[in-house]
Amino acid sequence: MASELITKYMREEHLPHIWCPGCGHGILMRDVAQAVKNLGIDQEKVCLVSGIGCASRAAGYMDFQTMHTTHGRAIAFATGVKMARPDLEVIVIAGDGDCAAIGGNHLIHAARRNIGITVIVFNNDIYGMTGGQYSPTTPTGEFGTTAPYGNIDRPFDIAVLAAAAGASYVAKGTAYHATQTIKLIENGIKHKGFALIDCAGICATYYGRKNKKGSAVDMMKFQRDNTITVEQAKSLPREEREGKFILGKLVENDFPEFTDEYQKIIDRLKEGK
């Protein structure tokens, strides 16, 4: 029998999913379900919004209120949902391209407003769905179908970007470190303001193949052997941090949340002030 995580939190009739064998998205989707389950939030109270990409397909499989929207715009759709229904737990699942390229503007502005949305990035450093083009997180020198001679772009660190833009909770997880990542997602959902958990994913099909990283299992092992904690990262010189996956919480602040602040305006007007 399938676990309760599947029977209760997934739409079994829509499984199996479309993801490739070994894709990190399945693991990260499970982490999100586990985090919601651990928090004991009613499924009706969770509105999951996604954009377009392999990652965004999670919306169709997870048994919450789900909106599969347009490429890059999930955070903007989620902003409308959250303002209309501040009581909902609004979660966005986004790919790295979705979140940081086409949707980068929405990301930084939602972070700046500190609106109570939790963004979980399934970050595989590549455009999976369209077949392996380089993304804003593809490291310099790596290959993609549109970087046949090596990528000369410099990559974003999405977590650092969100923190700089004002996100009040920022963490980094990985597909390999499920236990820790679940906890980070849980804390992000519990957090009142804008939260972002940037999760290192695995796309063996395109990223792996283009960059000779071996199988999905090889990529998992690589993730396991090359992850350091946020604390360790702080004490390491820059060169030694290079190429490492980082795990843990980067930022947690108690900034005013946007819909709360708006409610104060409504209340003030009601009192005739």
Added chain:
Amino acid sequence: MKNRVLMQGNEACVEGAIKAGMRFFAGYPITPSTEIAEQSAVRLPQVGGHFIQMEDEIASMAAIIGASAVGTKSMTATSGPGFSLKQENIGYACMTEIPCVIVDVQRSGPSTGLPTSPSQSDVMQARWGTHGDHSIIAISPSSVQECYHLAIRAFNLAEKYRTPVIFLMDEIVGHLREGIEIDDDENIEIIERKMKQRPDTLHLPYHVCEGEDVPRFHLTGYDIRYNITGLAHGADGFPTNNNEIAGQLVTRLMQKIEHNVDDIVQVEEKYCDDAETVIVCYGGTTRCVMSAVEELRAKGKKVGYFRPITIWPFPEKQLKALSEKVKNIIVAEHNYGQILLEVQRIVKNCKIGFVGKVDGTVIMPKEIVKAVEEVK
């Protein structure tokens, strides 16, 4: 009781929207629509609603769809450049059948054009701006009074047909100030979402009842967990690659408007009964035409005007009937000839003339008078 107030077209649009039940507005400033955002920022929190200035028009369009999907009547407002940015998500609202109102206060284009000058050059963008076959409703007010009343109607049609409605204003009506009458509540019809009744259809967000064209609502965010997607989907709301289902969906999206044109379409005809020449006009242009028609009538000329209030779907039946009675039709619009194309398509047996402007100035009544006097 009627309450008489002085208002700008843009402000009247907001008041009408709030009367209709708008409780969420997301926008991005752009002339000549900005007063709509400003007025919404003032008024919405007063009635317990929410306003947000988003980072761009794409985000504004996304946000209003998000808010509407969870049950809040929502609107955005923009002008040409911003209207172009909204198009992808307008298509999403068409596909997912999320009601919303998009105000486009038209200005001269293309591109940044003449930002403060009147124009009506987004008429075709309103119809076909987003990609893919889709239906749309567009309404064009020609007075401040209509900005108020037709904004209410825009929301009503959006809810009734589960579609985005384009409120196609122009700089002339947007910035015009006039005295208008605001009715008491009991004189105004407000249409709310038609909710599902049959328990067996509750889990099927896009199930359409026998004899109906539009799926009834059961809101996202409440007791039943739905999926909404811009991918082709069946009654259950989940993506499908089934060509038959995809074809049925697009066909229904077209037909839900086609089947109901008589309910949706409104026109105004004046002095058309004995007219030999009829001027087709809409929105702000109507005001220049009205003045010209009065002047010509005073001179004994048999002239009238025909005004589509609903621009899309175009009042084809009404124009065709009229064209069978008159000799000449002159289209007057502030563009290079967009509705002219529709008129040429529909009218087969009249001489068709055209008065257009693309330099950002207003068509003067004397230019219409001249055009009418010149038809042989």
